[in-house]
Amino acid sequence: MSMFQLTNARGETVDLNSEKLFANTPTGLGVQFTNTYNQYETYFKATKSTVTQGQFQIYILFGDVESQAYQTFSDFAQFLAYQPLTLTYTTDSSTWYRDGRLNSLTKTEIGGSTVFATDRINESFTLEFINNWYNNKTAEYKSYDPDLNLGTYGKIYGNQIADTSIQINSQGQQNKLVNTEFSPDLAGWYGGQSSQSGAYSTGTTTTGWSLDTETYKESGVIKKVLGVGGIGTYSDLIDVNPNEVWTIRSAYYNSTDFNGGTSLAFYMRFYDANKNYISSVSYNNPVSTTWKEGAFTFTVPGNARYMSYNTLHNGTIGTVKMSEPILVKGNSVGDYVKGLEYKHVATPAYTYAYAPYYVYIEANRNSEEKVVSLINKSQYFGLQKGSPCVITISSTNETISPSWSVIKNGSIVATDRMLLILSKNQRLVVSSYPEDQYARVYNPDGSYADVSQLQDFTKTNFVQIPEGESTVLFYVDNQATVNLTFKEERLLV
Structure with missing residues (x-):
C-alpha cells in the first residue's frame, strides 16, 4: 500500500502514488494550536487552547504520459465530486484515516506549472480536514463458556463494612435478597415489621425470629432456617424500577396449625424515592407440616423506587420455619441461588471493600x-x-x-x-x-x-x-x- 490514498463518499479509492497520479511534496500532516494566556510578571498561565483546522496540501502529476494527462485530471475531478473524502495515511508505524472536504485543486496547462517544467499537468491539491486522525475500533x-465455579465476571467497587458477593443461577437470575442462608447470624434481616407509614427503618426489634437447623426437601441436608414465634421479619431495601415484574419464592417452609389460620405470608412493601411507604402486596401460603415451596409473582407500582421483602405468620399459636428465600426479576424462578452474602469483617482505612452496586455480569447466561x-x-x-x-x-x-x-x-x-x-x-x-x-x-x-x-x-x-x-x-x-x-x-x- 502506498503512503497516500483517497476514498470518496461512494467508496471509490484512488492511489496518490500511482503511475497516473503521482503525488509529491506533501504538507499539513501535523498539528497547530492557538493558545491564549494570562500574564503575571514573567509568567504566562494558559487560559484556553484550541486546535487549528488542518489543511493537507500536495502536488499531483496527472497521467503517466502527456496524452493521458487531461483525461486523468478529468477522472480525478469526477472522483472528488462525492464528498466527504477520506485520506488514508500509511507509514512504517501504522495506518491512520482522516476525513476532509476539497478546498482547492488548481488547473494549469501542460508545462505551465510553477513547481517545475513537465510534459504533464502538475497541480496543487488542498484538502481541509474536518476531524482528527482515527482508527475505528x-x-x-x-x-463466556459456563464456569460452574465462577458466578460472575466483573468489578465491584465501594467502601463499606459489609463484604458481599453476587450469585447467579443457571437461568441468569440474581437473587436480590441478602444472606439467604441466615449465616452466620441474621445480618440483613430485621425483626418485627417494617413501617406502613413514614420512611423505611430497620428498627431494633429482634423478637420472633431465631436461627435453627432442619432437614428439608427430604434430602438429608441440614440447612440453617428461620423459626418464628412472633410477627415476622423483613429484608433490606431493594432498588426497583416502576412496573417491573418480580417473583418471590420462600423457597421452603413448614408450619404447624394456627387455629385454622394461614401459614407463612409473603409481603412486598413498596417505597418512593425518599423511602416513604407507598403500598404493599401479599400472598398467604397454605399451612403445611412438611417442607413445601411457596411462590408469588407481583408487579411494582408505577411510583415505587424501592421495596422490601416481609415474612409474617398469620395466626395466634404455632410455629413456622423458612429457608432459602429467593427474589428475582421476571415471572418465574429457577434453581435456588444464594443472595448477597454478608460477612461481618472490618474494613481497613483507605482500602476498598466489596459492595453490590457496580457488578457487571459477563457470562454465557x-x-x-x-x-x-x-x-x-x-x-x-x-x-x-x-x-x-x-x-x-x-x-x-x-x-x-x-x-x-x-x-x-x-x-x-x-x-x-x-x-x-x-x-x-x-x-x-x-x-x-x-x-x-x-x-x-x-x-x-x-x-x-x-x-x-x-x-x-x-x-x-x-x-x-x-x-x-x-x-x-x-x-x-x-x-x-x-x-x-x-x-x-x-x-x-
Whole structure:
C-alpha cells in the first residue's frame, strides 16, 4: 500500500502514488494550536487552547504520459465530486484515516506549472480536514463458556463494612435478597415489621425470629432456617424500577396449625424515592407440616423506587420455619441461588471493600445486562474528553427501552436510553459522530426511521468513550446482540 490514498463518499479509492497520479511534496500532516494566556510578571498561565483546522496540501502529476494527462485530471475531478473524502495515511508505524472536504485543486496547462517544467499537468491539491486522525475500533458483547465455579465476571467497587458477593443461577437470575442462608447470624434481616407509614427503618426489634437447623426437601441436608414465634421479619431495601415484574419464592417452609389460620405470608412493601411507604402486596401460603415451596409473582407500582421483602405468620399459636428465600426479576424462578452474602469483617482505612452496586455480569447466561470492556488509546492533548461511537443493538425478541451507561473508574460518565420498543429483527443504531449524529431503527428490508426524538432527555445521550479503560453496560433483552464501534483518535500521528 502506498503512503497516500483517497476514498470518496461512494467508496471509490484512488492511489496518490500511482503511475497516473503521482503525488509529491506533501504538507499539513501535523498539528497547530492557538493558545491564549494570562500574564503575571514573567509568567504566562494558559487560559484556553484550541486546535487549528488542518489543511493537507500536495502536488499531483496527472497521467503517466502527456496524452493521458487531461483525461486523468478529468477522472480525478469526477472522483472528488462525492464528498466527504477520506485520506488514508500509511507509514512504517501504522495506518491512520482522516476525513476532509476539497478546498482547492488548481488547473494549469501542460508545462505551465510553477513547481517545475513537465510534459504533464502538475497541480496543487488542498484538502481541509474536518476531524482528527482515527482508527475505528470495534467491540461486541462476548459470552463466556459456563464456569460452574465462577458466578460472575466483573468489578465491584465501594467502601463499606459489609463484604458481599453476587450469585447467579443457571437461568441468569440474581437473587436480590441478602444472606439467604441466615449465616452466620441474621445480618440483613430485621425483626418485627417494617413501617406502613413514614420512611423505611430497620428498627431494633429482634423478637420472633431465631436461627435453627432442619432437614428439608427430604434430602438429608441440614440447612440453617428461620423459626418464628412472633410477627415476622423483613429484608433490606431493594432498588426497583416502576412496573417491573418480580417473583418471590420462600423457597421452603413448614408450619404447624394456627387455629385454622394461614401459614407463612409473603409481603412486598413498596417505597418512593425518599423511602416513604407507598403500598404493599401479599400472598398467604397454605399451612403445611412438611417442607413445601411457596411462590408469588407481583408487579411494582408505577411510583415505587424501592421495596422490601416481609415474612409474617398469620395466626395466634404455632410455629413456622423458612429457608432459602429467593427474589428475582421476571415471572418465574429457577434453581435456588444464594443472595448477597454478608460477612461481618472490618474494613481497613483507605482500602476498598466489596459492595453490590457496580457488578457487571459477563457470562454465557440469559442476562439482561451485557458488558463491553474497552481500551481507548486516543490522545486529545486535553482538548476533548471522549471519542464518538456507533452503537448497534438487535434482537430476535422485543427489546423494551434499551439503555446503556459508560463507566470509568467506578463512576458513570455517560448514559443513554431509547423510549421505544425494538421489535423482532429490527436494529437500533445510535451514532454520536459529530459529523453524522443520529438514532435510527432499521427494518429487515433496509428501510429506517429516525428516532432521535425518542431519547430519554434525562440522560446525557449520544455517549462518548473516555480515554483509557472503560466499561459500557447495556440493559437489553437477554437475546439481544450488542456491537460498538468507536474512533481511536490522534491529533498527531
